Amino acid sequence: MSVVQFMVSLDLSVVNVGLPEIGSSLGFSEVGLTWVIHAYALTFGGLLLLGGKIADRYGHKRVMLFGLGLFGIASLVGGLAHSPGQLIASRAAQGIGAAALAPAALALLASTFRGGKERVKAFGIWSAVNASGGAVGVLAGGLLTQYAGWQWVMYINLPMAAVALALSWRGIAKDTPSARRGSPDVLGAVLATAGAALLVFGVVRTDQHPWTSPTTLITLAVAVALLAGFVQVERTTTRDPLIRLGLLANRSVAGANLYTLLFGGAMASVLYFVSLYLQRVLGGDPARTGAQFLPFALGVVVGSTLAVKLGYKFAPRNILITGGTLAAIGFAWFGLIRADGSFLVDVLGPSIVASVGIGLCLAPAVSIATGGVAPHEAGAASGVLNSTRQIGASLGLAALSTVANDRTGDAVTPGSLTDGYALGMLAGAGILVCAVLIAVFVLPRPAPAAEGAQTP
Structure with missing residues (x-):
């Protein structure tokens, strides 16, 4: 399970450092x-709930093995890609595989270690591997792109998927599907x-x-109609729904998800913009x-430990407010980057502040x-x-990259690129401020006696 989680976590960060090389090589x-990131995030996030339901119905081990196989094949195809469309399609397939294997792996971990010190130890190892995967990803992405070619940010998943398949096939007992x-x-x-x-495509x-053009308005209208159709299906379906909509009426659940929606958009943009700034400017x-990203990755680990x-x-709630404020300060500091800047002056300081803030927010949001929900709905x-x-x-990345591109314009010079990246980071700081306001005004205040008795 740790190998599986390491692979999924690593894949979220390993491509970021290789993006400039991928863009110039394939003609993006x-x-x-940005669709190299969107394709994975959208299919992973959009199908994650379905993956959990299918794993419960047909067996966690079986679904995880399927997800591992698909993830490995998609990684191979992505490394062999010769056009933007081929790479984007393979990234989408990776997201589908991750949506199958991630919830199945976590369910297997929970069912194998049901309580006591062994469960605490198992989840401690799993959490540490999850955090280290992101840290290793940024370093590995840089080294592989530099010395082996960008294709290896995709190929690196093949040995991990093979090891996980072998360990899972022999080491995990066949589980019985739920009722x-x-x-x-x-x-x-x-x-x-x-x-x-x-919706992302339209943005x-x-x-x-332009926003007021018929093409954009029609695209966004169709996106809203599809999302409204999803809500209607969830309300009326005779099948096992992905989510009980009443769950979102819970103030804690609704507030935490609104916070995370904004927080996730800002977090993705910092990896994207800083990677491009370090290489293109x-x-x-x-x-x-990749090495210069290590302080950021380690800062997330430190923040998670502090949380x-x-x-x-x-x-x-109070830790979320503190972490979100720290992250917003770091993003605003990133907004001061200069075309003739340096890593030590323009990147290191805001990297540490923003990353510690981000790390503080991860566990409290969960x-x-x-x-605030019934035990049987905690997984959902x-x-x-x-x-x-x-x-x-x-x-978030779609919106912020569009804002940055509008500022950059057609003149791609170090100065214009810096202006675009800086504006994107400042907009990210604004998004984080909105997230903090949600934590302040939407999330319920803890009872006085509960302060100090909460666990993340």
Whole structure:
């Protein structure tokens, strides 16, 4: 399970450092390059709930093995891609595989270690591997792109998928599917994923079609209609719904998901903009860029560790407010980057501040989203939160990259690129401020006696 989670976590960050090389090699446009990230995040987030339902119905081991196989094949095809369309399609297939294997793997971990010190230890190892996957991803992405070619940011998944398949095949007992309450709601998953993808597509294409153009308005209208159709299907379906809509009436669940939607969009943009700034403006190579991302990755780990320790003294809501404020300060600091800047002056400081803030927010958001629901719905609430984070990452990156591209314009010079990236980061700071306001005014205040008794 740790190998599986390491692979999924690594794949979320390993491509970021290689994006400039991927763009120049395959002929991506400035905005089109974001679809290397969108394709994975949208299919992963949009189909995650369906993946969990299918795993419950047909067996966690079986579904995880299928997801691993698909993930590995998609990684191979992505490395062999010769056009933007081929790479985007393979990234989407990776997202489908991840949506199958991630919830199945976590369910297997939970069912194998049911309680006591072994469960605490198992989930501690799983959490550490999850955090380290992101940290290793940025370094590995730079080294592989520099010395082996960008294709290896895709090929790196092949040995991990093979090892996980071998270990799972021999080391995990066949599990019994849960009682079948109805067929999984495939239509709902398709509507949600298609609606979110079309919404991102409409936003991204505003560089060619203005917001008020018929093309953009029709695209966004169809996206809204698909998402409305998803809500209607969830309300009326006779199948096993992806989510009980009444769950979102819970103030804690709704507030935590709104916070995470905004937070996810800002978090995705920092990896994207800083990677491009370090390479396209400061002239760093991929290997150096990967190494320069390590303080950011380690800062997330430090923030996550602090969140656990602070969680015994302070309510999760207060930690979210603190972490979101720190992250917003870091993003605003990134907005001061210069065309003639340097890593030490322009990047290191805001990287540390923003990353510690981000790390502080991860566990408390899960705690709030799952703490106010019935025990039998905690898994569903967690799944919704993970989906929200992935979809928020794609929507936020689409909006912020469009804002940056509008500022950059047609003159692609270090100065114009810096202006665009800086504006994107400042807009990200604004999004984080909105997230903090949601934590302040939407999330319920803890009872005085509960302060200090919460856990993240």
